[in-house]
Amino acid sequence: MPRESKAAGANRPLKPSNKAARPAKGARTRPDSRSSERVTSILETLAKTYPNAVCALRHRNAFELTIATILSAQTTDVGVNKVTPELFRMYSTPRKLAEAPLPELERIIRTTGFYRAKAKNIQGAARVLQESFGGKVPQTIEELMKLPGVARKTANVVLGSWYGIAAGIVVDTHVGRLSRRLDLTRESDPVKVERDLEKVIPMDHWIQLSHELIHHGRQICIARKPRCAECPLEPLCNAADKTWSSH
Numbered sequence: 001m002p003r004e005s006k007a008a009g010a011n012r013p014l015k016p017s018n019k020a021a022r023p024a025k026g027a028r029t030r031p032d033s034r035s036s037e038r039v040t041s042i043l044e045t046l047a048k049t050y051p052n053a054v055c056a057l058r059h060r061n062a063f064e065l066t067i068a069t070i071l072s073a074q075t076t077d078v079g080v081n082k083v084t085p086e087l088f089r090m091y092s093t094p095r096k097l098a099e100a101p102l103p104e105l106e107r108i109i110r111t112t113g114f115y116r117a118k119a120k121n122i123q124g125a126a127r128v129l130q131e132s133f134g135g136k137v138p139q140t141i142e143e144l145m146k147l148p149g150v151a152r153k154t155a156n157v158v159l160g161s162w163y164g165i166a167a168g169i170v171v172d173t174h175v176g177r178l179s180r181r182l183d184l185t186r187e188s189d190p191v192k193v194e195r196d197l198e199k200v201i202p203m204d205h206w207i208q209l210s211h212e213l214i215h216h217g218r219q220i221c222i223a224r225k226p227r228c229a230e231c232p233l234e235p236l237c238n239a240a241d242k243t244w245s246s247h
């Protein structure tokens, strides 16, 4: 677990992530950290900063997004995007993927890590799609979670990014870390983080907020050494591991 996740999840002041880092003043949780006024400011700032944020996994349909998201576990979207063109060129439908030779799937997705388990999962997911859902990706969390390799996060990605259904908030490592740094939650468990976020984030922001936080987490609020001096959220942020603070 990343260092800051563990500490921030317990809502304790963090030690600086390195010698150059210095903790912000007033790093403790503030009573108004989840106020609608502050949340609105965060949402507006993120929307202005990332007006076109979308899912970084390349896909042309719900099936491809489902498979790509299963493959994205424990690896980067860039890494997944390197293998999916060949995968979907050879196996473009649930039926074709369900009937693919497993060693061939393992070869194609090998670089994404945990490739044996992932090959079984994507083939299992294709089989369930074919046998239980007529080859179509379902539109509810409960149905999606019947697919091997699909947990709540993946279901939320597919529902939000493809169907535009705000069934929940995608909580990946970036969304979890940023939610803690921004003091919107004290939880480290993704499902609990999602619950906390859903209480304060208006539903019409659920889908876009995930995209924006993921972009921000990749570009600015990175895990080990956040670039706070470049961060548009800095005036609103009291994270204990800030590397620069204006207040």
Ligand code: SF4
Binding pocket: 181, 182, 220, 221, 222, 226, 227, 228, 231, 232, 233, 234, 237, 238, 239, 241, 242, 243
């Ligand atoms: S100020 Fe720093 S810790 Fe806070 S959100 Fe921005 S980059 Fe992250």
